[in-house]
Amino acid sequence: MLCRFRIVNESNARFFRRLFGDAASRHTCDMYIIGSDRGLLPAPVHANRINLAPAERTDVLQELTAYAGQGLILRSDSFDILQIRVARAPASRSRLIPSVLRPVQRIAESEAVRTRRLTLNKKMDKVQNSMEMTLNDTPWHMPVTETPVVDTTEIWAIVNLTRIRIPYTCTWYGFRFSIAGRSRRPLLVQEVLPRQRARANF
DSSP, X not given: OEEEEEEEOOOSSOOXXXXXXXXXXXXXXXXXXEEETXXXXXEEEEESOEEEOTTOEEEEEEEOGGGTTSEEEEEETTEEEEEEEOOSSOXXXXXXXXXXXXXXXXXXXXXXXXXXXXXXXXXXXXXXXXXXXXXXXXXXTSOOOOOOOTTOEXXXXXXXXXXXXXXXXXXXXXXXXXXXXXXXXXXXXXXXXXXXXEEOOO
């Protein structure tokens, strides 16, 4: 029994580290990531845990044949989110996990006409309590400062300057982008593809 789950983090601040686990033994179950907020990946990515930022979406395939008559738990860290009770009777039609999903063309960095540097900053009060997050040290209500031209390609270097490297979700509407690299770890397979949002916890 192959099931597809579309999981969306609809919280406004919490980051979820989600996984499927056996309800009885709490053993972690394997899954395959097949999509992000920009649609299908070119091929499934094997994983046993998914990190989701606020408003981030993922599509996964879960093979449930081995859990017939049992239960699975979708959980994040120490708390359970969802219980799945798997039927004893097998599905009338079995499906295989596809090896190829769709062709995806990466955005060529050589086409970039400009590189912008954008910083994520956090303002503190006199006793070091967090007050607000800013972009390029500019409050959000200020006039627009970045005006890319339609039908051009740019490189945006997002630098997280918050003192404790707070994970921050960046969402851009109206165009697609690919993550070219991170400063502190290699890219995950699902991060290389065109996206709509990304986490700036470099």
